[in-house]
Amino acid sequence: MGVFQRCKPLLGVVHLPPLPGSTGYKARRYPPRLGKVWSLEEIIEYAVSEASVYEDAGFDGVILENYGDTPYPKTPGPLQVSAMTRIVREVSSAVGIPVGVNMLRNGSVEALASAYSGGGSFIRVNSLCETRLSPEGILEPDAARLAKSLALLGILEERRIEILADVDVKHSQPLVETSIAQTVRDCIERSGVPIAGVVLTGHATGGAPDADEVVAAARTASEYEVKTVVGSGVSQLNLSKYWHIADGFIIGSSIKLGGKPWNPIDKEKARLIASLAERLRRITEGC
Incomplete structure (x- = not known):
């Protein structure tokens, strides 16, 4: 993951309120209790503020996610994409760390569009290579759409925007059971997309993945010089557990209020978690 300056980067998630184009925009309170209804200008201000907190704390990157856009469409609409593009632009201009995009539920091309036009450095794709059964319906692999868009933009040659691909993504189930190692291998070999890192999560937001599965995924991914990222459930209490078996960490719920x-x-x-990561780097060979 060459867009990050330090080994084993910490990536913080900004869970955005409902964006324009979603059913909750200017209609649903966020947070659900004691929250408010947000305008786009207020969302931008919030995103910049939260991203700046991550940077000041010592994080190495930030992911902007349309978390408040429930119920998620399988692919976000043009209003959501245009709003996210503006948010990416404002955040990228305000912070000095890489900015990434995750468009729920499985908007790989939409995330790419926002990152490319807004000045982002990477995207996260929830179902790049797998067919998954989710509350939003059946998620089909998005690799073909993404590969075509990358080729049209010339990013396959530039590698200007890196791709993090979830495997066995949370809040979903596989239609056919297979090993995590085989899933990783198939995704890297057959997606047609230059994957910088595979992402392992627990079964739900805030849930930690099984350590043995992370080991198996990392062993397979390393054969292709692809990194492994723990994408949910990382906290100050378990960072050390995953430190020597993963190459990066996406952190959100555990460092949010409540x-x-x-x-x-x-x-x-x-x-505190950024300080712990820095201490671990000092005793890690190659960091």
């Missing part, structure tokens, strides 16, 4: 993804960042928790 442990809820829709709440603002707890600045002290963010600072």
Whole structure:
């Protein structure tokens, strides 16, 4: 993952309120209790503020996610994409760390469009290579759409925007059971997309993945010089557990106020986990 300056980067998630084009925009309170209804200008201000907290705490990157856009369409609409593009642009201009995009539920091309036009550095794709059964319906692999868009933009040659691909993504189930190692291998070999890292998660937001599965995924991914990222459930309590078996960490719920993804960042928790990561780097060979 060459867009990050340090080994084993920490990537913080900004869980955005409902965006224009979603059913909740200017209609649903966010957070659900004691929250408010957000305009686009307020969302932008919030995103910049939260991203700046991550940067000040010592994180290495930030992911902007349309978390508040429930119920998620399988692919986001043009209003959501245009809003996200503007948010990416404003956040990228305000912070000095790489900015990424995750468009729920499985908008790989939409995330690419926002990152490419907004100045982002990477995207996260929930179902690049697998067919998954989810609350939003059957998620079909998005690799063909993404590969075509990458080719049209010339990014296959530039590699300007890196791709993190979930495997066995949370809030979904496989239609056919297979091993995590085989899933990783198939995704890297057959997607036609230059994957920078595979992402392992628990079964739900805030849930940690099985350590043995992370080991198996990392062993297979390393054969192709692809990194492995723990994408949910990472906290100050278990970072050391995953440190030597993963190459990066996506952190959100555990450092939010009350442990809820829709709440603002707890600045002290963010600072403490970033400090722990820095201490671990000092004793890690190659960091």
